[in-house]
Amino acid sequence: MISVKEAVEIVINNTDVLDPQLITINEAMGFSIAEDIISDIDMPPFNRSAMDGYALIAEDIENVPCDLEVVETISAGCAPEKLIRKGLASKIMTGAIVPEGADTVIMVEDTESIDNGARVRILKQTKKGKNIALKGEDVESGQVVLKKGQEVRPQEIGVLASVGAERFKVFRSPNVGIIATGDELVEINVKPGAGQIRNSNGYSLAAQARQIVNDVEILEVAADNQEKICSIIELGLKKDVLILSGGVSMGDYDFVGKVLKEMEVEVFFEKVSLRPGKPTLFAKKGRTHIFALPGNPVATFVTFELFVYPAIRKMMRFASLTKPVITAVLETDYIAKKKRTEYRPAYIKLCDGKFRVKPVNWHGSGDLLSITNANCLLIVPEEIQKMDANQDVNVMLLSALSANENI
């Protein structure tokens, strides 16, 4: 059986990247940019006052207090009309153009307006050049401000707006189809009869996928018969990513693996040395990346994060693909099951700046409720039998930490 690490590498190496598409700035969050973005302007576009105050010549205020004549008031968005010469100053607002001749802006708090604003008394010295952001000091016209491959976050949206990039290319995100299989599954609006359970995997997988892509469709639930599964998989093969859950184990009615092979998909692996999540299959047919995940809800959840998440990130051409792994202090002794690497649902919190982690209680990979107490996966390598309280362990973070994990 291949290791988790090998399986992730196989997934990443065999995932196709997607083409660019044109998008508007309002739709761009969470994509990676597919072209270098070039500024059409200098930033600042002019010598810009960084403060409300007075534009003046630094030499004039070497001995304070001293008084200067105020020749005009320059507000943001307006061009200055007067030149600053020795003995003169212009009142200036934050964001306004520094007038020619001035080399310094003193902040209004260090001045006193006198003679009804006709003159200003300077109360403090200020270094030459202070409070002026020079034209082009942040960005020069023609400069690349965002590189191909950069992820669009709110900061990047600000930059895109400032250079007037209303439409630009990003790498397309995949469309995702989800099929839950199993004769025992009923829709969520049905009260399960004897032997039945509701299709929770379809919904949780869709929610996981929707955290990174928009176009996610839960296809019909596929009963455990070969013909039905075939026809639904045919539909799923129109997607960039097809995720199945269930039907990949060793049962007589686990048709998914069989059906996929008959459809001549290329199977890269169908078992991983992983707990929970051993019967995980990765295959491809044409442009469709197929993940057949185990049907136990915790295993479905974990294998999405380990294998499907990095594949989608690669398709969208992000630089970072997998979820981050950090070191934390284990809070309790832990007896491992060995043989396979465990990715054990756990809860991580911050105590005095240090991360502490504890496995959540669970009854095994069918225990969906247990993972509502989890925010990470404790990684237990397959050769490890026991881990001790207070030792350092590796933890894969699943979502952004929130501040109540900060106590």
Next chain:
Amino acid sequence: MISVKEAVEIVINNTDVLDPQLITINEAMGFSIAEDIISDIDMPPFNRSAMDGYALIAEDIENVPCDLEVVETISAGCAPEKLIRKGLASKIMTGAIVPEGADTVIMVEDTESIDNGARVRILKQTKKGKNIALKGEDVESGQVVLKKGQEVRPQEIGVLASVGAERFKVFRSPNVGIIATGDELVEINVKPGAGQIRNSNGYSLAAQARQIVNDVEILEVAADNQEKICSIIELGLKKDVLILSGGVSMGDYDFVGKVLKEMEVEVFFEKVSLRPGKPTLFAKKGRTHIFALPGNPVATFVTFELFVYPAIRKMMRFASLTKPVITAVLETDYIAKKKRTEYRPAYIKLCDGKFRVKPVNWHGSGDLLSITNANCLLIVPEEIQKMDANQDVNVMLLSALSANENI
């Protein structure tokens, strides 16, 4: 001037929580649940086989190898028809109902089918009770599975689906209006003329807000004249949250503070001992929470994260409100500016499981491009003059860490 900590407390203590609204499971991600969710079923709903294998009586296989008669095959979703007595076994699929009389399931890998499936040879012993998930062991019918106030993540979506919660109450998310002020601002599709810049703050603020709420509207850009600002603010006062940027400093044309006071809003603070972001105002009028943030793009960005983010989280009744603060090792010496607490854009990465942080290069709070290199804020308390390379520092994380910060 009040401290950042005091200001955040004032914001949180004066933020009104919002009422519940009914929502469907497909819309629920990112909300907090407004009612206890109760299971209408046991989980598992029956004694459930956790493996593909044979259901049998443990006593029968104390001496292996031994052969048992196979009385039926039970697939998932079907009710067993035969009782298991001494010497008998039923072939059983993962997720199927364990037949009466059986107390154990042995996995198929530890057996050999003989006599054309009429009998099975058991090759290994198995502990009594093994591979059976007992009815109700995870959840009992009538049990609360999700508590009021819990955040909906993919795990919770799975639980909601499994108990048939198609529609349920969550705490409403606020609608947010954004107004950028300044005579120098032009729309992003316009090439700025002399003294002008594009309205990037409106876009970056909207992107920040859209990370946590859906209903975000960029209202018109408000020129720096009192009447115009007044009429646009009137529009903004129909929102739960109104965010203004610019116009709150000490300039003659900084009308925002003046206008708000004339409108008889209740102002809680209008300056915070913070760099960047001193001229930050928090006020309320009726149900509208008003944040007038400074106009410098980096200051706008930082003050949203520090003050607006926790207010929105409180309105939505999340348990955790602020962004998490962790300890990291500083990579370089850092000379602080003192007087005000700095929240300095910085880049955090993981080296051998330890977090290391470095301030990003910047030219001050107008340098929008600098924060595209940042993923966190380095916190420099106001009494600190200098921090040394390799010392521990506090860092506020801004977004989920990604794996390339893991090198």
